[in-house]
Amino acid sequence: MCGIVGYVGRAQGSPDGAQPHGHSALDVLLEGLRRLEYRGYDSAGVAVLTDNGVESRKKAGKLSNLEAELKEHPLPESMTGIGHTRWATHGGPTDRNAHPHVVAGGSLAVIHNGIIENFAEHKAQLIADGVEFLSETDTEVAAALLAKVYETEAKGDLTKALQLTSQRLEGAFTLLAIHKDHPGVVVASRRNSPLVIGLGEGENFLGSDVSGFIDFTKRAVELEQDQVVTITPESFEITDFAGNAAEGKEFTVSWDAAAAEKDGFPSFMEKEIHDQPEAVLQTLLGRSDIEGRLTLDEMRIDPEELKKIDKIIVLACGTSAYAGHVAKYAIETWCRIPTEVELAHEFRYREPIITPTTLVVSLSQSGETMDTLMAVRYAKEQGARTMAICNTNGSTIPRESDAVLYTHAGPEIAVASTKAFLAQIVAAYLLGLYLAQLRGNKFQGEIKDILADLGKIPAKIQQILDGDSAIKELARSMKDAESVLFLGRHVGFPVALEGALKLKEIAYIHAEGFAAGELKHGPIALIEEGQPVFVVVPSPRGRDSLHSKVVSNIQEIRARGARTFVIAEEGDEAVKAYAEQVFSIPETQPLLAPLLAIVPLQIFAAELAGAKGYDVDQPRNLAKSVTVE
Numbered sequence: 205m206c207g208i209v210g211y212v213g214r215a216q217g218s219p220d221g222a223q224p225h226g227h228s229a230l231d232v233l234l235e236g237l238r239r240l241e242y243r244g245y246d247s248a249g250v251a252v253l254t255d256n257g258v259e260s261r262k263k264a265g266k267l268s269n270l271e272a273e274l275k276e277h278p279l280p281e282s283m284t285g286i287g288h289t290r291w292a293t294h295g296g297p298t299d300r301n302a303h304p305h306v307v308a309g310g311s312l313a314v315i316h317n318g319i320i321e322n323f324a325e326h327k328a329q330l331i332a333d334g335v336e337f338l339s340e341t342d343t344e345v346a347a348a349l350l351a352k353v354y355e356t357e358a359k360g361d362l363t364k365a366l367q368l369t370s371q372r373l374e375g376a377f378t379l380l381a382i383h384k385d386h387p388g389v390v391v392a393s394r395r396n397s398p399l400v401i402g403l404g405e406g407e408n409f410l411g412s413d414v415s416g417f418i419d420f421t422k423r424a425v426e427l428e429q430d431q432v433v434t435i436t437p438e439s440f441e442i443t444d445f446a447g448n449a450a451e452g453k454e455f456t457v458s459w460d461a462a463a464a465e466k467d468g469f470p471s472f473m474e475k476e477i478h479d480q481p482e483a484v485l486q487t488l489l490g491r492s493d494i495e496g497r498l499t500l501d502e503m504r505i506d507p508e509e510l511k512k513i514d515k516i517i518v519l520a521c522g523t524s525a526y527a528g529h530v531a532k533y534a535i536e537t538w539c540r541i542p543t544e545v546e547l548a549h550e551f552r553y554r555e556p557i558i559t560p561t562t563l564v565v566s567l568s569q570s571g572e573t574m575d576t577l578m579a580v581r582y583a584k585e586q587g588a589r590t591m592a593i594c595n596t597n598g599s600t601i602p603r604e605s606d607a608v609l610y611t612h613a614g615p616e617i618a619v620a621s622t623k624a625f626l627a628q629i630v631a632a633y634l635l636g637l638y639l640a641q642l643r644g645n646k647f648q649g650e651i652k653d654i655l656a657d658l659g660k661i662p663a664k665i666q667q668i669l670d671g672d673s674a675i676k677e678l679a680r681s682m683k684d685a686e687s688v689l690f691l692g693r694h695v696g697f698p699v700a701l702e703g704a705l706k707l708k709e710i711a712y713i714h715a716e717g718f719a720a721g722e723l724k725h726g727p728i729a730l731i732e733e734g735q736p737v738f739v740v741v742p743s744p745r746g747r748d749s750l751h752s753k754v755v756s757n758i759q760e761i762r763a764r765g766a767r768t769f770v771i772a773e774e775g776d777e778a779v780k781a782y783a784e785q786v787f788s789i790p791e792t793q794p795l796l797a798p799l800l801a802i803v804p805l806q807i808f809a810a811e812l813a814g815a816k817g818y819d820v821d822q823p824r825n826l827a828k829s830v831t832v833e
């Protein structure tokens with residue numbers, strides 16, 4: 205879950221007499237780390253090659269601490285370097301445990317993302333060889349092993365040394381290394397952890413994802429599982445761990461650098477909340493043919509096979525799992541296929557019933573969540589067909605799945621997911637409608653009508669965003685609240701869960717989401733004078749009984765002293781008498797309402813966390829991409 209960046213440029217006085225390229229390694233590394241900081245911010249560090257060998261600076265805490273350190277102790281100019289921003293796994297977030305780890309008397313620097321599972325056995329052997337370790341990290345063990353292999357079996361061949369070392373490591377790792385005797389070279393390897401190459405003119409890059417070099421190039425190459433790459437200013441060479449040459453697949457990054465900026469909002473999260481109309485629109489774009497029939501281009505599963513699917517299992521974690529819960533209602537309604545939603549980390553530890561006619565759909569913004577990846581691998585082993593709904597092109601989960609449906613929400617930088625949640629629901633709805641079309645569960649006209657209503661969602665989200673002052677004011681007034689409850693029913697239930705999660709993770713307020721019908725079975729005991737409760741009310745135009753039951757729930761909690769804040773459809777008069785405040789959302793089909801109802805709750809959480817003075821984008825203890833189990 206760390207962020208990794210590597211750079212090589214053409215040095216002044218290169219043997220071929222070529223002009224130096226314009227970037228200093230340090231500038232590229234710091235820019236890359238700034239963009240990758242969402243992956244972890246426990247410490248940051250860089251190492252560059254200079255005439256004196258490897259020189260490194262590293263500091264616990266955010267990137268700004270490293271920048272201050274570099275001001276105080278500057279590094280000499282260099283055209284070759286590596287940089288790292290850390291989410292601590294082995295060893296606490298200290299200066300000493302920060303990467304890079306420089307070993308072999310200052311000759312070799314290594315950075316790492318992931319967890320090396322067999323580090324203890326290597327460490328014991330290296331200690332027996334006389335190696336002294338300075339940190340508590342598994343990374344330093346990998347670095348020491350690389351140094352030993354470099355000197356012995358690889359006889360000074362850095363690429364070969366990394367191939368041999370990678371063969372001996374188990375677990376998840378992206379490793380990058382530079383060596384004093386190899387100016388203009390960065391070597392890297394990956395297993396179960398991401399790495400992308402960026403291609404420039406007279407310079408090349410490495411990044412955990414493309415945002416690590418997006419300011420400099422949009423040409424990129426994906427690295428496959430168990431590969432090693434060696435970059436120089438003019439070339440990149442890919443091999444497997446045994447040293448066999450491999451081809452890389454080049455692609456052009458469609459995101460631009462501006463998309464990764466805050467656009468004037470105080471936080472990425474607020475920007476991303478405002479990106480939601482566009483995220484929904486982009487995810488819907490280009491999905492149907494001229495006759496209005498859905499065509500999912502990246503669906504690589506034979507339609508005949510899809511017709512036979514008799515069970516869907518949705519796998520995901522956190523917010524993505526809540527998107528899955530919303531999708532379940534729609535898929536079952538539209539396709540009549542039994543659909544289960546399961547937390548990915550629970551899935552493989554029971555004995556799930558999977559057959560060749562089970563479709564396993566994973567939802568993951570990052571495409572790198574280790575719990576979800578492992579569950580997908582397990583489902584594949586058991587014979588299921590797998591499909592990924594994912595926001596990150598070229599990431600591991602879609603690469604390892606039989607089919608993929610990309611959400612086109614653009615990069616999501618804030619740790620708390622917002623626009624990816626909406627885009628995931630939209631993509632899962634497209635899947636549901638596609639299956640309904642294929643299997644004839646719905647008439648073409650009905651599918652067209654739902655698609656048309658989905659097409660109106662972006663403008664309706666915009667309407668909520670344009671009228672956000674009341675919910676923001678409420679959020680600021682509640683900054684000292686100790687607990688907030690969220691109630692919902694039917695598709696409003698996962699919305700309540702997601703509203704509570706947003707508040708927990710960025711405002712550190714105790715928050716719980718409940719199914720409104722469950723209230724009388726226990727949670728109503730929590731209600732006391734002044735307890736704030738948000739209630740997501742279903743449309744009065746939907747099933748009548750559902751609406752009136754939720755209105756009764758509001759009355760019940762109000763009678764016990766709760767402060768009731770209600771998210772309800774425009775024109776819903778019935779709720780007004782029982783609500784301290786009503787936040788209206790535009791009319792839409794009941795199954796599409798979560799795409800609107802969640803927006804005020806996202807705004808509430810972001811505004812409240814901001815009012816408390818918290819870092820809205822990088823909440824404590826969390827990281828954007830959870831690449832460990």
Ligand code: F6R
Nearest residue numbers: 522523524568569570573620621
């Ligand atoms: C919460 C949040 C997390 C993620 C979860 C899965 O705001 O962002 O709960 O949804 O860690 O991440 P992905 O979707 O990348 O697999």
